[in-house]
Amino acid sequence: MAGVDLQVISVPSVAGVSMAGVDFQLQGSSGTCWPPESGPAATSRWTCPRARSGSPVPVCNKVDQDNSPLDFEYIAHPDFPAYRVRWPVKRYQACRCGTACGAAGRLSAAACKCACVLKNGGGPAYNADGTLVRGRPMVYECGALCGCPAASCLNRVTQRGMEHRLEVFRSKETEWGVRTLDLIQPGAFVCEYSGDVLTVDDGQSTDWGNYVDPRKFPARWMEWGDASAALPDKEEGQHKFPELTTGPGYVLDVSRRRNLAVYISHSSAPNVFAQFVIRGNEDESYPHLMVFAMDTIPPMRELSVDYGIDRQDYPCFCPPEHELTDLYLHDDITGHPVRSAAGFFHRADIYSAVAESAISPYCPNSTIFSCLHTMESCSLCCL
Numbered sequence: 001m002a003g004v005d006l007q008v009i010s011v012p013s014v015a016g017v018s019m020a021g022v023d024f025q026l027q028g029s030s031g032t033c034w035p036p037e038s039g040p041a042a043t044s045r046w047t048c049p050r051a052r053s054g055s056p057v058p059v060c061n062k063v064d065q066d067n068s069p070l071d072f073e074y075i076a077h078p079d080f081p082a083y084r085v086r087w088p089v090k091r092y093q094a095c096r097c098g099t100a101c102g103a104a105g106r107l108s109a110a111a112c113k114c115a116c117v118l119k120n121g122g123g124p125a126y127n128a129d130g131t132l133v134r135g136r137p138m139v140y141e142c143g144a145l146c147g148c149p150a151a152s153c154l155n156r157v158t159q160r161g162m163e164h165r166l167e168v169f170r171s172k173e174t175e176w177g178v179r180t181l182d183l184i185q186p187g188a189f190v191c192e193y194s195g196d197v198l199t200v201d202d203g204q205s206t207d208w209g210n211y212v213d214p215r216k217f218p219a220r221w222m223e224w225g226d227a228s229a230a231l232p233d234k235e236e237g238q239h240k241f242p243e244l245t246t247g248p249g250y251v252l253d254v255s256r257r258r259n260l261a262v263y264i265s266h267s268s269a270p271n272v273f274a275q276f277v278i279r280g281n282e283d284e285s286y287p288h289l290m291v292f293a294m295d296t297i298p299p300m301r302e303l304s305v306d307y308g309i310d311r312q313d314y315p316c317f318c319p320p321e322h323e324l325t326d327l328y329l330h331d332d333i334t335g336h337p338v339r340s341a342a343g344f345f346h347r348a349d350i351y352s353a354v355a356e357s358a359i360s361p362y363c364p365n366s367t368i369f370s371c372l373h374t375m376e377s378c379s380l381c382c383l
């Protein structure tokens with residue numbers, strides 16, 4: 001608990017979900033925990049300080065007295081071992097551009113001949129706005145030893161840190177979960193998994209209790225940005241990514257130090273996916289385990305990732321097929337678009353949709369969970 005600041009925050013009423021009106025009413029002394037108050041207008045939140053400068057991550061419990069996330073030291077980024085920089089071979093794989101490296105649709109990879117961008121194969125990893133163009137076995141960003149200016153390099157998206165405000169919240173179904181307070185666009189970088197790095201051998205198994213094992217995440221990155229089904233004759237569908245020479249050789253021990261990512265729930269129809277990222281000359285057996293959005297995620301929606309587990313592993317709250325159908329029928333009746341046909345709701349979303357039924361900050365004629373359009377773009381409920 002050392003170093004934890006308690007902040008009692010007035011939570012805006014449901015209409016203020018944009019969070020613009022968050023008002024710090026009182027800051028408690030370090031190490032103190034206050035029980036949550038009931039009611040929508042005033043709720044206690046504990047804040048874990050982030051290791052780097054930046055906003056603290058709020059921890060919100062409106063359900064019970066548990067405050068266990070505060071028992072863990074917050075570590076925003078894993079410390080990979082120093083020997084991950086292999087001299088001299090890996091060093092020459094870093095980029096030697098003198099200028100900003102390319103992003104799709106802007107300064108092309110060919111124009112700057114960036115070694116890191118070229119390693120991605122099939123074009124730059126990111127658009128100029130930082131969106132991941134498509135999932136890959138590995139995304140190669142520029143890194144510390146690269147010659148390009150870090151401030152303007154477009155190939156360092158995850159190094160700029162979390163852009164969206166996320167909240168660890170107490171869920172009635174899965175104990176603790178993570179939800180976003182901001183709209184997250186598909187392909188956006190969300191957060192990094194962090195904990196203490198333990199080097200492991202191939203085949204050494206771990207469970208989810210105390211370890212996050214990067215090897216266990218299924219390759220859901222394949223689903224992101226692959227237009228081959230729609231464009232079977234195009235280059236897109238024929239693209240082959242460079243083979244990885246090695247898989248991840250580590251797990252994250254989260255028994256003592258962790259960050260918010262460990263609280264992301266499992267779903268077989270997730271809205272975020274795990275993507276390995278290497279920076280410059282880093283050792284490929286220690287890729288960063290990054291989380292990107294694979295869907296539009298509205299404010300107050302819970303994040304869910306595919307753990308790569310069987311449903312039998314624990315009582316799972318993913319919706320059975322008939323609930324999926326019911327939900328779509330309901331939305332067909334209201335006429336509001338919900339999500340792409342490929343996705344469906346996590347059951348926890350349904351509960352929080354009820355609990356948090358709020359007016360959408362985007363489409364004022366609708367609720368957050370039924371329409372993501374702006375008044376200008378919505379052709380249904382904002383007519």
Ligand SMILES: C[S@@+](CC[C@H](N)C(=O)[O-])C[C@H]1O[C@@H](n2cnc3c(N)ncnc32)[C@H](O)[C@@H]1O
Pocket residue numbers: 173174175176177208262263264265266267314315316317318
């Ligand atoms: C990595 S932890 C996630 C954080 C956890 N919810 C907590 O409160 O610490 C994984 C555990 O969360 C719970 N969990 C995650 N997703 C779930 C789901 N869809 N249904 C049921 N339990 C889930 C299970 O207990 C699982 O063992």
